[in-house]
Amino acid sequence: ALSAAIQIMVAFCFVPAAYAIFVVKEREVKAKHQQIISGVSIHAYWISTFAWDSASYIVPSSITILLIFAFGITSYTTGWGAVMTILLIVSFGPAAASLTYCMSFLFDSHSTAQNLTLFFNFLTGLALMITSFVLDLLDSTRAANLALKHLWRLFPPFCLGD
Template sequence: MVNLWNNARMQLLGQGPSSEVWNHPLPKTQQLVQEEMSGGNQVITDLFVALTIILAMGFIPASFVVYLVHEKASNGKHQQLLTGISPVMYWFSNYCWDFVNYLVPLLVCVIIFAAFQAMAYSGANLPAIVVLLLFYGLCMTPLMYCAEPLFAVPSTAYVTLICLNIFTGTISTLAILTLEAFVEELPTLMPILDFGQTIFPWTLPNYCLGRALLDIAVNHYANFAYEEFGVCVHEQGAVCFKDPLSWDVSGHYIFNLVLMAPAWFFLRLLIEWGCFLRGFKARRLARILQSAARPGEEGPQVEDEAVLAERSRVQSSARSAKAGLGDSLVIDNLEK
């Protein structure tokens, strides 16, 4: 622009020659190049973003249990089952309605990512984020249903499940990241790391959400280094660009969520049908019958005066009935 302005001035002055300007910027330092290639401190920022999403999303599935606990406490669920609604239809209808409600905060979350242009969670990575959050809601909702029998007060259920979601999501994600950072220096941590990486993805949807978000962010900066500088920083040198939905990035976490969703829902149906309580109920009934068969072992029972008076009257009436006098029907040896 400066060169064009100077040439225009010289033409107005009637001078023939023109000027040219060259710019030679200073080369970037090695530290600056490495920060641009790896994302620098932005990866740490994206980690906190992932943890924040875990905190925010932990409130939504927990809120679905509040109405269910209220229905159980007020016998609303019992009345629906008495009218002929099957347990499968009851839980499936709640599942569909809660998932529709879950789509609203999911849409808001996606709009926020797109509006603020978060580097790792927008653009080409946005479809992966949408799919991940979608299946997280499908999996987390029936998991919260499984905790419904443990509560009788809706507010207690809400607060407890929120704390449980936040704790399991943040602690599991940070624990695995910490173990991965120190496992090379301390090889004795490898069994613990393997155990966590094997168990957490199949039991904790919160871990799948947080870890998948972080892996998407790391993959974004690795792809950025290849696109901008032509440097392949992935662990597998043959693959320098990975799709965020690929198996190595977020694909296996989404796969775990897809399989866990029907598993948790089927577990809730088993709890509804009493499959895990039949043995407990049978043992309790056996103890009750045994105690009823041996009433003398319970110790002497104190009877009030009215019971004693009625007992003596019935016994005398029974003797009179044998003689053809007194009450026509006598039921003896009843206890109050």
């Protein structure tokens, strides 16, 4: 199950990076500014962006869920594990989009935003997941791991991999 979690998490690190491109690119070319001047409210802009990104997430999440069931990964497909797996994969997209929108204000270039968002997702997903796994193996660090998991769960990639 750990290798499946790593593979799923690595694949899904690319999804929020794609969200960052369009938001930063629109700011670069002042498309959002043109829409606001044309009468689109800031709320309508962000709601429509969020709705589009959430809708575009349906395809990769559906394929992933189908593949998990097709390969019969027992811990993800039996009992409550199946329900929780589906819920986690479906909720990852909107959660990652929200975090990516907040992070997008740190960037002026869409290519930099994509690369650093991808790196951030790998760091908060893969690195924290492996760190948590190692801390959980040692009796002396198990309590620290439980405390750190509460902080690390602020990051959607960690939640997906954990």
